[in-house]
Amino acid sequence: MSAAPLRVAFDATHARINRTGIGRYAQQLLPALAARDDVDVVGLLAPGTGATGRAQHLLGVARRDFAYYPAGLAHRARAARADVIHCPTSSPAHSAKPPLVMTVHDLLWLRMPQHFTPAVRAYHRMSVPAVRAAGRILADSDATRADVIELLGVPEERVVTAPLAADPRFAPREADRDLLRARFGIERRYVLAVATREPRKNLNALLDAFERLAARVDDCDLVLVGGKGWSSAELERTLEATDDRVKVCGFVSEDELVALYAGATCFAFPSLAEGFGLPVLEAMACGTPVVSSNTTSMPEVTGDAALLVDPTDVEALAAALERLMTEPVLANGLARRGLERAATFSWERCAAETVAAYRQLV
Structure with a gap:
């Protein structure tokens, strides 16, 4: 006889408010959990989620971090008769009953505090x-x-690895050159980068590497996707001074992002450190050859399906990009291995690891 489904109170707040990796994690894990017959998921939202206006937003943040997470979340989970609470990002949430599962995406603010503002730390x-x-x-x-x-200092038996995955929409497709031209002004081959514009993402090094690449390869652009982050003033000034070969797209829709991956000659991810590196996996899932950093989690995600470089070595980054721009046999081989590698990650697998952690705890 199978065990009764676990009732899970899942904090869906960041699935609603966050457009970066943390929000995408919650958005993808929720339906993967809901598709299982061994869990019954109840989504909870912090008060004021989605409020508009600066004053309402600030009030919502205060209520979320100083009332909802410390006490309200557990109270509402008990009211829902939940067996376990899952908070899908680090937060000041506390609960002994029901017991709490928390996802930690990274501790880079401790590992390299110089790349984070005092407020973020x-x-x-x-x-x-x-x-x-x-x-x-x-x-x-x-x-x-x-x-x-x-x-x-957490005992190792309490910490479980549950790898992320790419949304199924990230898959190989024919490049839509008309869309790329009309929406983003892209006419030539291009290197794609997807990252928030903040120091840890190392985009200044990518701009320097692209300058070297452009001197060697005539018909290529650099396309940057992602919003502004903290401490980006110097980078923004540099971007304003670049010519039209560097295209800054900001946030784009999911469908536009898939189209940008599909049309890219290669994908660059020179981040200094990552907790996972989801854009790398998305690029591989689209069949786009990847140049990535050789630090923290990136080798774990890419396996042998990418060119890995020291992110502080601008010439190594430029040389790797040049190889993918000029060596089609290498690029095609990496694209094929990237598809195979990406297929080993799935949200079903992530959900299975997550439910196993629930059951260990309960």
Whole structure:
């Protein structure tokens, strides 16, 4: 006889408010859990989620971090008769009953604090006691799991790796050159980068590498996707001074992003450090050859399906991009291996690892 389904109170707040990797994680994991017959998922939202206007937004943040997570989430989970709470990102959430599972996407603010503002570090620090007290911690990668154990002193048996996956819409397709031309002004071959414009993403190094690449390869552009982050003033000034071979697209829709992956000659991800590196997996799932950093979780995600370089070595980055621009046999081989590698990650697998952690705890 099969065990009764677990009733899971899932904090869906960040699935609603966050457009970056944390929000995408929650958006993809929720339906993967809901598709299973061994869990019954109840989605919970912090009060004020989706509020418009600066004053309402600030009030919502205060209520979320100083009332909902410390007490309200557990209260509402008990009212829903949940067996377990899942908070899909580090937060000041506390609960002994029902027990709490928390996902930690990275501890890079501790590993390399110089790349984060004091406010960001303070915000994350507020969550540390709750993370340490959680009954189970899910980590996106073995690299993040090791950081949780080392930097927070959490016993290793309480930390479980549950790798992420790409949305199924990230898949090979024919490049829509008309859309790329009309929507983004892209006429030539291009290197694609997807990242928030903040210091850790190392986009200044990518711009320097592209300048070297453009001197060697005539018919190529650099296309940047992603919004502004903190401490990006210097980068923004540099971008304003670049010519039309560097195209800054900002946030784009999911369908536009798939089209950009499909049309790219190669994908560049020179980040200094990542908890997982979801854009790399998305690019591989689309059949786009990848140049990535050789640090933290990136080798774990790419396996042998990408060119890995030291992200601080601008010439190595430029040379790797040049190889993918000028060596079609290499590029095609990496694209094929990337598809095979991406297929080993799935949200069904992530959900299975997540439910196993629920059951271990309950």
